[in-house]
Amino acid sequence: MPPIQVLVADDEVMVRSGIRAILATDDDIEVVAEAADGRRAVELVRAHRPHVALLDIRMPELDGLAAAEEIAVVAPATSVVVLTTFGEDDYVARALGGGAAGFLLKASDPRELITAVHAVAAGAAFLSPAVAHRVVRRYRDVGASATRARRRVEALTDREHDVLALLGAGHSNAEIAKALHVVEGTVKAHVSSILDKLDARNRVQAAIVAYETGLA
Amino acid sequence: MPPIQVLVADDEVMVRSGIRAILATDDDIEVVAEAADGRRAVELVRAHRPHVALLDIRMPELDGLAAAEEIAVVAPATSVVVLTTFGEDDYVARALGGGAAGFLLKASDPRELITAVHAVAAGAAFLSPAVAHRVVRRYRDVGASATRARRRVEALTDREHDVLALLGAGHSNAEIAKALHVVEGTVKAHVSSILDKLDARNRVQAAIVAYETGLA
């Protein structure tokens, strides 16, 4: 098969040549361009259409995150790997949200770099160990709690569902009553029943359940 | 370096030998054991301590998900890759939650299999393209709302933070008062101030903010 074409972007020459050297050890990878800032990286991606773009976050002009977002728009076929020193949570969220397929720490084993390039070139996601933990944990937490909560919510009647959805959005009983065209007393009774079924002691706990199931 | 030792578990012989054949093309990978069901897979992992365990989800005795969970406990050094036909959301959540580091679809390019083994052996996470989308999307959504909420929470004082955390967990003012060793009136005043700063009309809305920031 044809080699994987890669663009490398980092403001330090040393780092760029280091990455080049590492990637050179793999026959299937070819570095086709280098950029010292984010703006130039985007331009070169437009020109070369590489399979993979390796972007440092800390770069002048346009940082790696902003560059990743632009690349996702102007060259969606190019997979972006974001490279950084720290696995800061906000960075990870923004990188992945912005369309990056990989997130690699500079402290990683050089071989990970090669693996990551192969992975994202194939369309998969690759996350450095330290980063992977957080993403997976969060994914699991959200998924697990949602599943748990969903089971309890299934016991509710249709009307109670309606009430819970509004309750979970932070509405008062009076507001819910108006929305459902009943008097407040009715809503209170429904809420009472909901609390009972969800095993909640007050509406805040019920709201959390609603929130977890995506009702709110 | 020493080759990556791999265990392959699938109830069909054909699939196992197929995987073997694919992995054989990589010099750094060595299949050290095969299992036809989950129970046996766990036993063999205990015995061989391979670097990577490749588990099909659909297996007799113990399915791949349950096996992955057991392996995470009895042999945490072994990285698990879950292999399946469909990227069903519940499967992904359970697999990753159960400690799997990789999730691969059988429809994938065979080369992904090799890349995935390398990736998880290095401690990273590897997700098949289709699966990666979902995980990343969810991660981003959660992260985005958390970031938004976090900004508002920064305006709170230390004490208000404490109160919000307990409030978000569904505790009553009386309970919060007891926990913080103040009288209820004080807590109410704090809550009032929190509602003001968070632009919330009642404690449920405040709780949602707390929940989004991970305070609760």
Add this chain to the structure above:
DNA sequence: GCTTGCCCCTGACGAAAGTCGGGGTGTCGG
């Protein structure tokens, strides 16, 4: 056709939440 059970509705009443005004303390700039 009657009972039993479930759902949706309602009003009254005690309990919790939220508002308001205010007191004490520490810190910072005039």
Add this chain to the structure above:
DNA sequence: CCGACACCCCGACTTTCGTCAGGGGCAAGC
């Protein structure tokens, strides 16, 4: 030194919640 300010604390008052004890409709089973 002394406002001005921010934080934490408190109690009295009003509003909202949550519980309790029902009534009416509707469908399933005897």
